[in-house]
Amino acid sequence: MNELTDLISHRFSRAEPRRLVISYMEGLLSSELRKTAFALASRAREVGPDGMQRLLRTAKWDADAVRDDLRAYVLRNTGVPEVGQGDRDRPVLVTAQQTFVKKGRHSAGTAWQYSSEHGRMENCQIGLFLSYVSEQGTSVLDRELYLPREWLRDRSRGMSAVLPQRAQYASKARLNQQMIARVLDDAPHLPWVSVPERELWDEDLRLWLEERGVPYVLKLNPEDTAALLPRGMADDLLAPPPGGRAAGVNTLPWQTVRLRGPAAGRRAHWLLIHQPTAPSRRPQSYLCAGHSTTVTEFIRAVRAQATTQRCLAVLRREVGLDAYQVRTITGWYRHTTLSLLAHAFRSFSLDRRPVREPVRT
Known part of the structure; x- marks a missing residue:
């Protein structure tokens, strides 16, 4: 001691x-x-x-x-x-x-x-x-x-x-x-x-x-996510398919949507959406921002929450x-x-x- x-x-x-x-x-x-x-x-x-x-x-x-x-x-x-x-x-x-x-x-x-x-x-x-x-x-x-x-x-x-x-x-x-x-x-x-x-x-x-x-990576409510998504994408990305993830249009667990790219010193902003395997669970979405970032970094920041x-x-x-x-x-x-x-x-x-x-x- x-x-x-x-x-x-x-x-x-x-x-x-x-x-x-x-x-x-x-x-x-x-x-x-x-x-x-x-x-x-x-x-x-x-x-x-x-x-x-x-x-x-x-x-x-x-x-x-x-x-x-x-x-x-x-x-x-x-x-x-x-x-x-x-x-x-x-x-x-x-x-x-x-x-x-x-x-x-x-x-x-x-x-x-x-x-x-x-x-x-x-x-x-x-x-x-x-x-x-x-x-x-x-x-x-x-x-x-x-x-x-x-x-x-x-x-x-x-x-x-x-x-x-x-x-x-x-x-x-x-x-x-x-x-x-x-x-x-x-x-x-x-x-x-x-x-x-x-x-x-x-x-x-x-x-x-x-x-x-x-x-940063900030958790979003479903209604906030729907407001940020381009028209026509919300139904595909936010509604869990009846038969699980494999039955839907998107077959990857993580989906990204670029909201704004880096330009003139501005940072990139993304939506990161996780599609759960269980059909009864809702997708989880996050607002992400940073300079010169990758999707892997976003995912790592989200997974740090489970470590905490x-x-x-x-x-x-x-x-x-x-x-x-x-x-x-x-x-x-x-x-x-x-x-x-x-x-x-x-x-x-x-x-x-x-x-x-x-x-x-």
């Missing part, structure tokens, strides 16, 4: 929280089935869970500063040789949302809201996450908690979750833009941006990516991303940040890579 201690110890001015955070991280990295404060305190041989809970609630340390250390750590360990535009090794930033189902209504951000993860309305928190997918590995390096408008209207409820006094509503698209901006400011290479759900981006985010020259979902499943299953027992917004950000850091450390730490046995002579 020396590498991890050196990475974040300067963020804790007092010895007690510095000691507790290392014990907390060791617990997250352990094989404990539940990563609750009580289980982590027992493993650290604490008298009770008060110390671990105090670490998440009231101890003086900045979760955003540790997040910055996490981002730098991931970028350092997933660095690739200098790449040019259109190179297949370009990393991909993937936005995603995770649902944290709750029984009560007092945890920050909890509301009766639609869970795209489960396909139904639930009493839950929704966390937004940004992953960095590269040939060297995948790690989630940023997080934001979505706060529904009702939390900002009810100030007494906000006070119980210790929301900032000047907290303002931010859409999911806006939160994603903030996370992407933090990575673009630090990343050594211009990455792709891949957004797997329509509600996670809006026109402001798309235009912002255009202004910065960032290549697998990474988030590991975070929940193995390092306790959803095992927190705190209600305040500060506690959510602190636990989530430490979980992301634990996963990144496990993925990239030199101490955890296979050690070659010495050659005996």
Whole structure:
């Protein structure tokens, strides 16, 4: 754990929280089935869970500063040789949302809201996450908690979750833009941006990516796709054939339609449409843009979304991303940040890579 201690110890001015955070991280990295404060305190041989809970609630340390250390750590360990535009090794930033189902209504951000993860309305928190997918590995390096408008209207409820006094509503698209901006400011290479759900981006985010020259793949709704397609093509490309893909006019799983070609410094824009093999499933379509890009790059950026979902499943299953027992917004950000850091450390730490046995002579 020396590498991890050196990475974040300067963020804790007092010895007690510095000691507790290392014990907390060791617990997250352990094989404990539940990563609750009580289980982590027992493993650290604490008298009770008060110390671990105090670490998440009231101890003086900045979760955003540790997040910055996490981002730098991931970028350092997933660095690739200098790449040019259109190179297949370009990393991909993937936005995603995770649902944290709750029984009560007092945890920050909890509301009766639609869970795209489960396909139904639930009493839950929704966390937004940004992953960095590269040939060297995948790690989630940023997080934001979505706060529904009702939390900002009810100030007494906000006070119980210790929301900032000047907290303002931010859409999911806006939160994603903030996370992407933090990575673009630090990343050594211009990455792709891949957004797997329509509600996670809006026109402001798309235009912002255009202004910065960032290549992107954005999920579209069927009605948006039909509006962008030339007249007469929508029926062929968007309606699943009765007998499956092979019975239709298009027999390839991926179809592309050029919307605008590169000219006078402008970027190419495409529609990328995936035809599923099952006749009961609807085609999935994406709006793509970039300089000197290929269809293979578009597809790779889309497939990075599945890589991110697998990474988030590991975070929940193995390092306790959803095992927190705190209600305040500060506690959510602190636990989530430490979980992301634990996963990144496990993925990239030199101490955890296979050690070659010495050659005996």
